[in-house]
Amino acid sequence: MIVRTGLTGPAPRPEPLITATRDLDRGRTTPEALEELFERTEHEVVALERRLGFESITGGYLRWPDVFRPFAENWEGFAVGPLTRWLETNTFFRQPILLGPPVRPPGSFAARLPPTLLKEPAQGRILLPGPYTFASVLDNRSGETDEAIVHRLGRLLAEEVAELCGLGFRTFLFLEPWLVVRPPEGPRAEAVVAGYEPIRAALGGASSLVWTYGADGIPALPLLERLPVSAFGIDLAETDVERLPLARQRAGLGLGVVDPRTTLGEDMAEVAKVVRAAHERRRPPVVWLGPGAPLDLLPWEPATRKLHVLPAVSQALGDGGRS
Amino acid sequence: MRSPLFPTQEIGSLAKPRWQLMGQRTEPLDDAAKADFRAWDARTHFAEEMPAERAALLEGRPREVGPERVRDLGAMFAIRFLEDAGLDRVYDGEARRIEMYEYPIRQMRGFRFQGHVRSFDHKYYLKAAVVDELRLERPYHVEEFDFVRLHAKAVPKIPLTGPYTLADWSYNEYYLARQKGWKGRGARRAAQREFVVDLARRAIRPTIHALIERGCRVIQIDEPAAGTHPDEAELVVEGFNAATEGFDAEFSMHICYSNYRDLLPALLEAKQCRQWAWEFANRDTDGHDGYAVLQALAEYGDTREVGLGVVDVHRDSVESPEVVRARIARAVRYLGDPDRIWVNPDCGLRTRSLPVARAKLDAVVRGAALARADFSSPRR
Structure with missing residues (x-):
């Protein structure tokens, strides 16, 4: 079994960084001191990712307030809207408001990436909102249909991918919880498949992962299998492996085996068992393991503690996770 | 009447x-x-x-x-602030509480605080995990209630965070670890049920008992997390019933910013709940009738009281008494019975400045008086 591991969303901020961001709000520290701490912490996250043998590094995306903000704040046509609950969690994002046709200023997203990633792009994993999730969460006041927005966001995200590939990035992970939370049907499902086509074209030979979470992945499997991506991931805290249809799947299979909704550590033998069962049912070319949902639902300490199950499972099942 | x-x-x-x-x-x-x-x-x-x-x-x-x-x-200050506004039921504005989660959890054994989790932007909250058998050290909010009872001229109504919300806002280690095998959806659901019921029986129930012993008659169980997982509405109710069963007091359940229809009919099984204290005004905008959801209660034949949120606690603009009157009138139309309606803000007013909070409470009281005149007149 070929096993790869890595983060599937932003990491939590360690306590000193939380304190520093609060201190900045209260005028007790300077932006320069906070920036220095961000950089130091990103290096620590990268070092952790390397120690754990992850396939690619992220730096934790610690600066992003939420995954949509780099776009809502930088792409023309958008405004930053009200606080909105993120799925069934006690966390919130600011809803992007689409006021007119969105336009992507070149370089604006790259400027929001962790600086440490820009130094080693070939090792970096870029996090992006998937076009369907992005279109689903925004307040669409543009006058365009929701399907047209999915198409349009797919094209713009493809432009980002092309630009980032030009900088040397080789791995892109699209966060798409809405594909399982509210699976699209009919023309909207077709729009999702079409939305990923320009992304596929922009990728060249780079890898693309679509990561779903927050609900049972099985109802969305037929659509996920149609997406032109290297792999798609499902959240095993929500999806029963025994119910996965038997098939030989073309794309890689992502399995969310670390549950960020509990501080309880995963049992290595149990994880290995469930991964083996999923592999037997789907026969994917590659298994990607990671947190089932963004790790920042946990505080830093339990989050990093729980990640240690990934290399252990990778070691037990595969080739050490660095094939 | x-x-x-x-x-x-x-x-x-x-x-x-x-x-x-x-x-x-x-x-x-x-x-x-x-x-x-x-x-x-x-x-x-x-x-x-x-x-x-x-x-x-x-x-x-x-x-x-x-x-x-x-x-x-x-x-x-808070007691007099609320009384001076003219409210019939008051409390102390939660003047001694930092927030509604950490304080109750700190009165219990079996929890360990894990660190901060982001709520949004640079805002965080401290989150605990239940890691051992849950035990209440001592009933909480009792001295707080004693003070209010001693000083309040109006009837005191105490807010208590409900068992479902305390569980939902915590990590579940202890009960999940007792589940055999892979910790998937079924295991998590079973573990959460045990957690909620234990919180209700071992922590909330003794606290309610102590409060009633001290003369508390009106208790609001806050369950803001209820709307987060609509498919767990039955668990909200199970926790509520386990906490309140057999007690002689007036209980209400406060829920806000939720699709109440998604929680029905499960919520209706909350046996001791005499009043639904829900937010409505926040959603009553731009031609959208925020009170239409009350039809759902009528459809299910529920005849409990409704604590009607008539002012939005998330906006500084102050509703006029006439707007409040109109909202009450709409609620009467949906419920068919003015006697079932209590009038209140959508939720706690802590996010508003004190002058704005006071102006909104004035609107509540004056709007209720206008509606009272309307419905007490011979034309009613």
């Missing part, structure tokens, strides 16, 4: 005045804090029963008062 028609109440928290925050830190009050203290005291006479503390704070001697007596004064 009960008298008066459309009685009024608050829902929970108020912003803490600047002088209270400074006083708790034993900092001498600055000029703005002193002016604020004097202005509200002139209006509500909240410090009349604590003249020594008033003098010490205003004369720059906060250490003579000490944090605990400053909190007493803060509670007194």
